[in-house]
Amino acid sequence: MTDDDAVAAFRAALRHPTVAGSAYDAAVFSAFHETLRSSFPLLFAAAESVEVPGDALLLRVGGTTDADPLVLMAHQDVVPIEPSDTWTHPPFDAHDDGEFLWGRGTLDDKGSLVAICVAIERLLGRGVTPRRDVWLSFGADEEVMGHHAAAAVEALRARGVTPFLVLDEGGAVASEVFPGVTKPVAMIGVAEKGTADLRLVAHGDGGHASTPKTGGATAKLARAISALDANPAPARLTPTAVAMFEAVAEVAARPLSLVLGRIGSASGLFARILTRLGPETAAIVRTTRAVTMLEGSKAQNVIATTATAGVNMRISVGESLDEAVHAVERAVRPHAQVELIGGSGPTQVAPVDHPAFETLRRVTREVLADAHIAPYVMNQATDARHFHAVWPHVYRFTPFHMSKAQRESLHNVDERITRASWLEGVRWYERLVEEA
Numbered sequence: 015m016t017d018d019d020a021v022a023a024f025r026a027a028l029r030h031p032t033v034a035g036s037a038y039d040a041a042v043f044s045a046f047h048e049t050l051r052s053s054f055p056l057l058f059a060a061a062e063s064v065e066v067p068g069d070a071l072l073l074r075v076g077g078t079t080d081a082d083p084l085v086l087m088a089h090q091d092v093v094p095i096e097p098s099d100t101w102t103h104p105p106f107d108a109h110d111d112g113e114f115l116w117g118r119g120t121l122d123d124k125g126s127l128v129a130i131c132v133a134i135e136r137l138l139g140r141g142v143t144p145r146r147d148v149w150l151s152f153g154a155d156e157e158v159m160g161h162h163a164a165a166a167v168e169a170l171r172a173r174g175v176t177p178f179l180v181l182d183e184g185g186a187v188a189s190e191v192f193p194g195v196t197k198p199v200a201m202i203g204v205a206e207k208g209t210a211d212l213r214l215v216a217h218g219d220g221g222h223a224s225t226p227k228t229g230g231a232t233a234k235l236a237r238a239i240s241a242l243d244a245n246p247a248p249a250r251l252t253p254t255a256v257a258m259f260e261a262v263a264e265v266a267a268r269p270l271s272l273v274l275g276r277i278g279s280a281s282g283l284f285a286r287i288l289t290r291l292g293p294e295t296a297a298i299v300r301t302t303r304a305v306t307m308l309e310g311s312k313a314q315n316v317i318a319t320t321a322t323a324g325v326n327m328r329i330s331v332g333e334s335l336d337e338a339v340h341a342v343e344r345a346v347r348p349h350a351q352v353e354l355i356g357g358s359g360p361t362q363v364a365p366v367d368h369p370a371f372e373t374l375r376r377v378t379r380e381v382l383a384d385a386h387i388a389p390y391v392m393n394q395a396t397d398a399r400h401f402h403a404v405w406p407h408v409y410r411f412t413p414f415h416m417s418k419a420q421r422e423s424l425h426n427v428d429e430r431i432t433r434a435s436w437l438e439g440v441r442w443y444e445r446l447v448e449e450a
Contacts, residue, residue, distance in 0.1 A: 017437050020128075021110065021115070021433060021436075021437070023054070023128060023132065024108075024124070024125070024436065025108035025110060026049050026053060026108070027049055027119075028106065028115070028119055028120065028124055029108050029117075030042055030043075030045055030046040030049065030106075031092075032091050032092055032154070033091065033093070034092065034093065034094070034157035035093075035094060035157065035158050036094075038091075040069065043090065043154055046090060047071070050071075050131065053131070054131045054132070054135045056134075056135050057075070057135050057138065060075055060076070060138055061073040061074060061075050066169055067162060067165050068154055068155065068160075068162060069090065069154040070151075070154050070155075070165065070166065071090070071152040071154075072149070072150070072151055072169055074147055074148070074149050075144060076143070076147055077143065077145050077146040077147045078144070079145050081178065082146065082176050082177060083147035083148065083149055083175060083178065084146050084147070084148045084177065084178060084446075085151060085170070085175075085181070085401070086130050086148065086149070086150055086181055086443070087150075087152070087153075087163070087180065087181065087397060087398060088124075088127035088130060088152055089123045089154065089157070089397060090127065090152055090153065090154045091153075092118045092123075092124070092157065093122075100427065101427050101428055102427075103116040103117070112433070113432055113433060114431065114433065115431055115432075116428065117430070120429050120430055120431040121186075121412070121414070121416065121423070121424055121430075121431055122424050122425070123183045123412075125412070125414060125431055126412055129436065129439045129440045130150060130443050131150075132443075133441075133443035133444040134447065136440075136444060137444060137448070144447050144448070144450075145450070146450055148447055149170065151163065153397050156397045162397070163398075163399075163400040164400045166400075167400050167401055167404055171404065176405065177407065179370040179407050179450060180398065180401045180402075180409070181408075181409055181411060182397055182408070182410050183411075184201075184206075184392055184410020184412060185201025185392065185411055185412065186200075186201065186411075186412045186415070187201075187413065187416065187435075188200075189417055189418070190418040191418070192270075194266045194270035195265055195266045195270075196267075197384070197385070197386050198382075198384055198385045198415060199262060199265070199386050199388050200385040200387045200388070200411070201389075202388070202390070202409055202411045203389075203391065203392040203411060204363050204364040204366060204371075204389045204390070204409060204410075205331050205360060205361045205362065205364065205392070206391065206393075206395060206396060206402075207301075207330060207331065207360050207392065207394075207395075208327075208328070208329030208333075208338070208358050208359040208360040209326070209328055209329065209358065209395040210326075210327045210329060210338065210339065210356070211325070211326055211327075211354075211355040211357060212324070212327065212339065212355060213324055213325070213352070213353040213355055214322060214323040214325060214346060214352060214353075215320065215350055215352075215353060216234035216238060216320070216322075216349060216351075217319060218230035218231035218233070218234060218317075218319060218321075219317070219319070220316070220317045220318065221317045222317070223314070223315040223317055224315070227317075230317055230318070231317075231318045231321040232310050232321045234349045234350060235308075235310075235322070235350055237349040238323070238346035238350035239305055239323055239346075242303060242305065242342065243305075245345045246289075246303070247333075247338075247341060248300065249288065249300045250281070250282070250285050250299060250300070251277070251278075251282075251288075251298075251299055252330065253363075254331065254363055254390065255390075256277055256281060257388075258390045259274045259277045260275060261388035262386075262388055263275040263277075264386065265386045285299040297393050298391075299330075300330060301330045301333055301338050301341075302327065302328045302393075303327050303342065304327075305323050305324070305325055306323075306325065307322075307323065308322070308323050309321065309322045323350075327342070327357070328393050329357075330360065330391075331360045331363060331391055332360070334359050335358060338359075361402040364402070364406060364407055364408050364409055365406065366389050368407060370409070371407075373450050374409060374446070376449060377445045377449050378413070378442070380445060381441050381442040381445055382442060398410055413438070413439040413442035414431055414435045414436060414438070414439045416431075
């Protein structure tokens with residue numbers, strides 16, 4: 015499969031609007047699967063297909079030994095397009111301007127999915143059989159926190175699979191990620207924060223808006239939100255965050271390198287400083303709480319008897335779901351009650367002193383030679399959390415170079431990837447399968 019053939023297969027996949035959520039269309043996913051089968055005939059001829067729910071795909075490419083297998087993950091679904099958004103090129107046209115490939119899913123996450131398929135197709139085309147079994151787990155409901163990944167875990171457990179390495183989407187080869195650092199940093203996720211959705215509920219007397227009382231439901235809710243905003247979660251640097259900053263210190267300019275290199279000896283002070291440098295650095299050192307949805311009366315002239323606010327939390331490693339919820343309850347008491355809609359705590363931390371991580375490090379140094387490597391904890395939730403609940407060696411890395419502008423296009427307008435970086439990512443996956 016030539017580079018041009020690979021890009022053509024990628025563009026064909028991007029043209030399918032495999033949108034998650036209320037716009038889901040089973041026929042679109044079925045057509046997407048047909049495109050994958052026609053684009054990667056060697057892969058689908060060689061692979062065993064295991065039945066899993068919905069439109070998920072779980073495939074096994076057999077290896078030459080009985081060594082613990084490699085699991086490569088990606089998701090088929092993409093987030094919807096906002097009707098009011100204006101894209102430089104239509105989001106499902108898969109426009110190729112010679113430098114960039116444009117479209118929804120180029121980065122999140124068809125870029126990885128198709129690159130994995132190209133890598134396996136190329137290896138099979140060269141007569142290369144992997145040493146380990148390679149499992150491909152491609153869910154179709156990641157963007158809506160669905161159940162496909164959990165079902166894949168159960169299918170693998172039923173077969174007695176114990177992976178050597180599980181790899182899902184996550185950190186990229188990021189530039190402009192730290193001030194004073196000009197070298198791209200390959201951010202390899204070794205854990206992810208927990209996530210939870212809460213509802214703040216306040217009650218009060220209703221009535222006609224012409225005769226309002228003080229201290230009603232909306233006023234109580236406002237006080238609760240203000241209290242939550244004024245009492246953020248405590249800041250602390252986890253060992254993984256310290257390791258990340260110490261790794262970045264190796265390529266940072268002075269005096270930042272000196273500061274970051276000593277961050278472990280004064281982690282409490284640095285944690286407090288990081289909360290003042292902006293929301294991105296603050297999220298590294300604390301559980302975050304974002305008030306998202308507000309609801310009160312259904313009419314302008316009616317006083318609400320109940321007012322609610324949605325709160326999305328991202329829970330730091332080292333804190334449990336219960337602890338995070340109780341902290342919110344303390345902050346908003348007595349103005350509002352807290353209801354837990356759903357959520358889960360942070361994952362365990364995958365080891366960096368294990369052959370699985372060393373394999374990722376070795377392949378990255380070989381293929382992405384300009385990148386410095388750092389471990390980190392992901393703020394976002396991925397399908398990998400279901401695997402990490404069972405197996406320890408689960409990592410999150412997308413082997414593509416991404417500028418700050420590209421990272422900002424995730425779940426946004428003008429999502430795009432450079433053609434050169436995507437093809438480099440294909441080579442990275444090839445080498446990973448060969449090296450693992």
